[in-house]
Amino acid sequence: MIKPEGLPSAVFCSNHVASMLFTNLTRASEIGANCYHLQWDDEGCLLDCGAHPKIEGGESLPRLDLLRNRPVDALCVSHGHLDHLGAVPVAARECQDIPIFATYATTLIADRALHNSVNVMTRQRDELRLPEYPLFTHGEVNRLLERFQPVAYGRPVPLGEAEITFYEAGHIQGAAGIWIEFGDESVFYTGDVKFSDMRITRGARFPERPPRTMIIECTRGGTPSQPGFTWDREIERLTAAIEEVFARGGSVLIPCFALGKTQEVLKLFHDLFEEGRMDEQPIFIGGLSRSYTEIYDELADRSPRVCPGFRLQKKMDLVVVETREARAMHVGRGRLLVVSSGMMTPFTMSHLMARRVVERESNAVFFVGYVDPESPAGKLKAGGTGARVDLGGDVGEVEVRSRVESFDFTSHCNREHMLDCVLRLRPRNVLLVHGDPAGIEWYRQQLAVLLPEARVIVPPSGQTVDLS
Numbered sequence: 350m351i352k353p354e355g356l357p358s359a360v361f362c363s364n365h366v367a368s369m370l371f372t373n374l375t376r377a378s379e380i381g382a383n384c385y386h387l388q389w390d391d392e393g394c395l396l397d398c399g400a401h402p403k404i405e406g407g408e409s410l411p412r413l414d415l416l417r418n419r420p421v422d423a424l425c426v427s428h429g430h431l432d433h434l435g436a437v438p439v440a441a442r443e444c445q446d447i448p449i450f451a452t453y454a455t456t457l458i459a460d461r462a463l464h465n466s467v468n469v470m471t472r473q474r475d476e477l478r479l480p481e482y483p484l485f486t487h488g489e490v491n492r493l494l495e496r497f498q499p500v501a502y503g504r505p506v507p508l509g510e511a512e513i514t515f516y517e518a519g520h521i522q523g524a525a526g527i528w529i530e531f532g533d534e535s536v537f538y539t540g541d542v543k544f545s546d547m548r549i550t551r552g553a554r555f556p557e558r559p560p561r562t563m564i565i566e567c568t569r570g571g572t573p574s575q576p577g578f579t580w581d582r583e584i585e586r587l588t589a590a591i592e593e594v595f596a597r598g599g600s601v602l603i604p605c606f607a608l609g610k611t612q613e614v615l616k617l618f619h620d621l622f623e624e625g626r627m628d629e630q631p632i633f634i635g636g637l638s639r640s641y642t643e644i645y646d647e648l649a650d651r652s653p654r655v656c657p658g659f660r661l662q663k664k665m666d667l668v669v670v671e672t673r674e675a676r677a678m679h680v681g682r683g684r685l686l687v688v689s690s691g692m693m694t695p696f697t698m699s700h701l702m703a704r705r706v707v708e709r710e711s712n713a714v715f716f717v718g719y720v721d722p723e724s725p726a727g728k729l730k731a732g733g734t735g736a737r738v739d740l741g742g743d744v745g746e747v748e749v750r751s752r753v754e755s756f757d758f759t760s761h762c763n764r765e766h767m768l769d770c771v772l773r774l775r776p777r778n779v780l781l782v783h784g785d786p787a788g789i790e791w792y793r794q795q796l797a798v799l800l801p802e803a804r805v806i807v808p809p810s811g812q813t814v815d816l817s
């Protein structure tokens with residue numbers, strides 16, 4: 350355990366009355382690297398430790414220098430996306446010999462995701478001239494994985510004087526909301542959440558008892574829900590659009606996050622084939638998506654889900670395209686290309702295929718989840734058919750002749766659902782994190798009217814908030 354040196358005396362003036370201190374270790378409150386420190390008495394833990402997906406180099410890491418004066422007795426990882434997990438190996442270097450709590454599914458995912466991170470950083474070292482890369486090594490990841498202690502949903506684990514409980518959070522397999530209790534104090538960190546069932550991962554099962562403090566993700570705070578929107582209608586719109594593209598002799602590129610979104614989209618297509626709503630056909634995926642699909646299949650009987658025992662690879666015809674093939678691959682006719690990354694980040698498969706897809710009128714690019722407006726995918730989405738769009742990397746500017754359309758199959762909860770959850774639990778403090786300024790402002794305004802007795806806080810980077 351790291352013990353504080355020269356900690357301000359105010360921190361310890363509690364006379365053993367329970368108190369909790371929260372410090373936001375992210376460099377900004379925007380959607381990016383998640384990392385929060387919680388302290389009770391002279392004990393503490395980290396909630397997530399992610400790497401910022403849009404920033405390269407050491408600046409992508411949270412402010413781990415601030416841990417020097419803070420106790421860290423455990424690292425708690427809410428789920429396996431890299432903006433929650435990607436900096437854990439660096440933090441673990443600072444915090445030797447402490448356990449890492451995560452669900453079993455997250456432990457499996459972490460193995461794949463962190464080793465892949467080392468590979469990507471090693472490649473980027475030359476591509477982007479970043480001599481500090483990789484920020485950690487395969488050896489460090491292997492040693493780190495031995496420190497993971499799988500935690501079952503709903504079963505409290507002791508940590509010093511406190512108790513930590515993980516609850517299902519929907520979103521992806523293994524995702525958890527994390528409850529920390531110490532004396533009268535309790536904090537519930539939602540992590541990334543989806544309240545409704547998807548095709549594989551079922552909706553969140555959060556506790557009904559009120560925590561004193563809730564830390565909520567605000568990803569969709571700036572996205573108004575469309576009146577009359579249902580997933581079924583969205584599925585109908587997607588199947589009709591794919592049919593139109595195929596009828597014109599085109600192919601469909603669906604840029605997807607390799608972990609979570611790809612498997613949900615694959616299961617959706619499986620169901621559509623089974624129900625006869627689409628003609629059965631092979632689906633093209635990338636190598637990284639195949640790895641995460643294997644993990645999802647491995648979890649078929651071990652992680653709660655809508656379809657226990659269902660294995661994608663057994664039931665579907667998946668054609669794996671390796672990155673080196675993607676550069677020269679003929680896009681062809683009537684193909685479904687479900688490839689990462691969702692943001693079309695340079696050097697990923699969706700980016701490598703982009704030019705050949707968008708230059709033909711008969712093809713289509715269909716977005717199915719969150720797209721960062723600054724990313725190549727965000728620019729393509731905003732520009733649409735007929736625009737000239739700079740996709741960056743070695744693709745550069747392209748003239749978009751293909752169809753470009755968006756479908757809402759988000760794996761984050763709608764803002765109304767999160768607001769309902771907060772209003773039901775009625776915490777005394779609500780901390781707003783993981784959202785763009787408009788999203789955070791929407792929650793702030795709603796809570797000011799609907800839960801006026803609550804203290805609503807947008808925790809500034811690097812500052813400590815007393816939650817008692």
Ligand SMILES: [Zn+2]
Binds near residue numbers: 428430520541
């Ligand atoms: Zn996530």
